[in-house]
Amino acid sequence: xxxxxxxxxxxxxxxxxxxxxxxxxxxxxxxxxxxxxxxxxxxxxxxxxxxxxxxxxxxxxxxxxxxxxxxxxxxxxxxxxxxxxxxxxxxxxxxxxxxxxxxxxxxxxxxxxxxxxxxxxxxxxxxxxxxxxxxxxxxxxxxxxxxxxxxxxxxxxxxxxxxxxxxxxxxxxxxxxxxxxxxxxxxxxxxxxxxxxxxxxxxxxxxxxxxxxxxxxxxxxxxxxxx
Amino acid sequence: xxxxxxxxxxxxxxxxxxxxxxxxxxxxxxxxxxxxxxxxxxxxxxxxxxxxxxxxxxxxxxxxxxxxxxxxxxxxxxxxxxxxxxxxxxxxxxxxxxxxxxxxxxxxxxxxxxxxxxxxxxxxxxxxxxxxxxxxxxxxxxxxxxxxxxxxxxxxxxxxxxxxxxxxxxxxxxxxxxxxxxxxxxxxxxxxxxxxxxxxxxxxxxxxxxxxxxxxxxxxxxxxxxx
Numbered sequence: 001x002x003x004x005x006x007x008x009x010x011x012x013x014x015x016x017x018x019x020x021x022x023x024x025x026x027x028x029x030x031x032x033x034x035x036x037x038x039x040x041x042x043x044x045x046x047x048x049x050x051x052x053x054x055x056x057x058x059x060x061x062x063x064x065x066x067x068x069x070x071x072x073x074x075x076x077x078x079x080x081x082x083x084x085x086x087x088x089x090x091x092x093x094x095x096x097x098x099x100x101x102x103x104x105x106x107x108x109x110x111x112x113x114x115x116x117x118x119x120x121x122x123x124x125x126x127x128x129x130x131x132x133x134x135x136x137x138x139x140x141x142x143x144x145x146x147x148x149x150x151x152x153x154x155x156x157x158x159x160x161x162x163x164x165x166x167x168x169x170x171x172x173x174x175x176x177x178x179x180x181x182x183x184x185x186x187x188x189x190x191x192x193x194x195x196x197x198x199x200x201x202x203x204x205x206x207x208x209x210x211x212x213x214x215x216x217x218x219x220x221x222x223x224x225x226x227x
Numbered sequence: 228x229x230x231x232x233x234x235x236x237x238x239x240x241x242x243x244x245x246x247x248x249x250x251x252x253x254x255x256x257x258x259x260x261x262x263x264x265x266x267x268x269x270x271x272x273x274x275x276x277x278x279x280x281x282x283x284x285x286x287x288x289x290x291x292x293x294x295x296x297x298x299x300x301x302x303x304x305x306x307x308x309x310x311x312x313x314x315x316x317x318x319x320x321x322x323x324x325x326x327x328x329x330x331x332x333x334x335x336x337x338x339x340x341x342x343x344x345x346x347x348x349x350x351x352x353x354x355x356x357x358x359x360x361x362x363x364x365x366x367x368x369x370x371x372x373x374x375x376x377x378x379x380x381x382x383x384x385x386x387x388x389x390x391x392x393x394x395x396x397x398x399x400x401x402x403x404x405x406x407x408x409x410x411x412x413x414x415x416x417x418x419x420x421x422x423x424x425x426x427x428x429x430x431x432x433x434x435x436x437x438x439x440x441x442x443x444x445x446x447x448x449x450x451x452x453x454x
């Protein structure tokens with residue numbers, strides 16, 4: 001390894017607002033970024049096309065899309081074509097929760113990070129303005145970090161990738177302000193769970209509501225394309 | 228849930244000797260077993276056909292094969308068609324190690340377990356007569372168990388699936404004796420990393436050597452079909 005080798009990071013990139021900001025932040029820190037998206041059977045496939053656009057614009061060195069069909073095992077409104085999506089933020093874990101999704105995604109990121117010799121894995125989870133998913137909380141991130149140490153050859157050699165979740169304690173407003181400062185084109189991101197094939201948002205689902213409120217509270221024009 | 232509902236377990240089933248014994252053990256304990264195999268791009272696809280046979284014979288309620296292509300990210304002789312397989316047991320982690328493989332498999336098992344409401348996930352990892360893979364050690368199993376608690380809705384509700392690794396401290400001889408007592412047809416299992424399309428073993432790779440020595444030390448005829 002040369003002295004000038006840049007630090008490498010695998011960045012989980014969904015195509016939404018949060019992970020785009022994470023990628024922009026990692027790039028601004030000079031990291032060599034390897035963007036990873038996971039086609040897990042989500043109904044909103046438009047987010048994967050958004051991820052490809054964002055990876056290109058933010059100059060990730062590679063953008064990999066891995067497939068694993070969580071829809072076949074069911075258990076989530078987000079991987080069902082039939083289930084109704086909630087249109088209100090209610091207490092508790094909503095039906096859009098996908099069992100073990102972030103565990104699966106981080107596991108795939110860990111595999112790629114180990115092959116790349118990446119020092120870090122970046123993930124845009126957030127436990128403030130979020131849907132209450134268990135695998136978006138700081139204790140989840142910490143537990144996965146501890147797992148990475150014992151699960152891998154890299155860990156045995158004392159260089160397990162660190163799990164970096166820079167947005168974990170940030171409000172949606174702060175994330176939007178940070179992304180704006182970093183030049184993220186939020187109009188290219190897709191957050192909506194029911195986005196149409198052209199990436200236009202419904203304006204009514206959980207994800208749309210959190211996002212819209214974020215732009216309002218930030219005092220910024222909402223660049224989202226609604227249908 | 229009725230009072231007579233049987234305890235449910237997702238059982239990771241590779242098609243090899245160890246996981247077949249784990250499934251037989253879980254069945255002998257009266258568990259309702261859901262067998263999960265993962266087509267991760269392993270060169271020895273014959274093990275997946277073996278897994279289907281074993282699941283049927285040991286009366287798993289379902290056998291699911293999930294696909295996730297770890298071969299595309301490389302980093303292992305086991306997912307490469309070109310790499311040479313080691314024929315000696317040497318110190319250190321061998322090139323057949325697949326980065327984060329067991330993390331990925333347990334993540335998928337966790338997803339399915341949560342959808343099923345399964346109380347347990349059974350996995351045939353073993354840290355005695357093994358290849359030195361980091362993700363076969365007790366500390367890995369413990370760390371994944373801790374992750375499952377914070378990663379899932381089930382965990383929040385106090386019913387995260389427990390990770391059960393009944394073979395973790397057993398020698399290959401003891402596993403073979405246990406499986407034999409439970410009536411496992413080891414001739415139907417495939418351990419060889421270079422098994423041909425009919426499931427016949429090479430007799431030379433790590434996995435073959437560990438297995439052959441196990442039958443020898445147990446004083447049992449080796450039912451493996453060699454080519």
